[in-house]
Amino acid sequence: MPEQAVRRPRNPHRAESWQPTALRGVRVRAVEPLSPELVRVTLEGDELGEFTTANSAGATASAAAGDTGLVPAVRSPSFDDVVVFCLPDPDTGEVTLPVPAPGGGLGHPPGGAALVREYTVRSLRDGALCVDLVRHASGAGVHWLEAVRPGDELTIVGPRVSRALPAVDRMLAVGDATALPALARLIKERPPTLALDVLAAVPDSPALPRTVLPAVSPADANRVRVRVVAAAPGSADELIDALTAAALPTGFAWVAGESGMVTAVRRHLLARGQEADRVQFTGYWRLGGPL
DSSP states (O other): OOOOSOOOOSTTSSEEEEOOEEEEEEEEEEEEEEEEEEEEEEOOGGSSSEEEESSTTHHHHHTTTOSSSSOOOOOSSSSOEEEEEOOOOOOOOOOOEEEEEEEEEEEETTTTTEEEEEEEEEETTTEEEEEEOOOOOOOOHHHHHHHOOOOOOOEEEOOOOEOOSSSSEEEEEEOOGHHHHHHHHHHHHHHTTTTEEEEEESOOOOGGGTSSSSSOGGGGTTTTEEEEOOOOTTTOHHHHHHHSOOOOSSSEEEEEEOOOOOOOHHHHHHTTTTTGGGEEEEEEOTTTOOO
């Protein structure tokens, strides 16, 4: 599927690369609880690789969008890439697939409403895509997560836009439990020249397995700092308290998680002298909103 040649970047300091919007049929390889609130789901299937849309799980939707071509293998070069899950209706169990829309987006099919959720890619290697999901109190995503078993089928849309790391020497990354996959990838995949300060908030920090966030090697101890604080979902107070020890402004700040928390942290960073275009903030979810 051809993509538009020109798009305005979401942040001027992060170069963007785009991939086709394509529905891919996959299977659940494994469901692994990592902690009381975090579950890793591993997906596999031929359509993670190169395939022809005419023979794909989304063939009908692709044909409706006027596309029957060759789709490249899914890629995830950036730490905060997201994948779209096409979920079943919690009441009926029926799955309504979205249709590719102009500009790389997704739309509802005529007469229907697709139920989709975005999740951060934890890893993509050896023919498997891993996603770490948070057990929220309710919502369509949690309903699917509680019922999913190895062997179940799922339709996804791979990362459509990837954003390169900014060309800076120092970076601050802040997030809640939903941002842990991105924070983990950033720690693991950061270039050696990047000094990184990571701050995560989870409801029960002692219960968070040490394997969720990669350990920092002794050689990197002076360049990478990882801190985890205990905070209720949506709370920003604990993060802001912890940020008083951060050296600000920094080259670039990345903030993601509950929308209200993200807004409060961004406001604090700006008050501390961080330039607005050097803060990327993303609300992954909203307290009290649909999940």
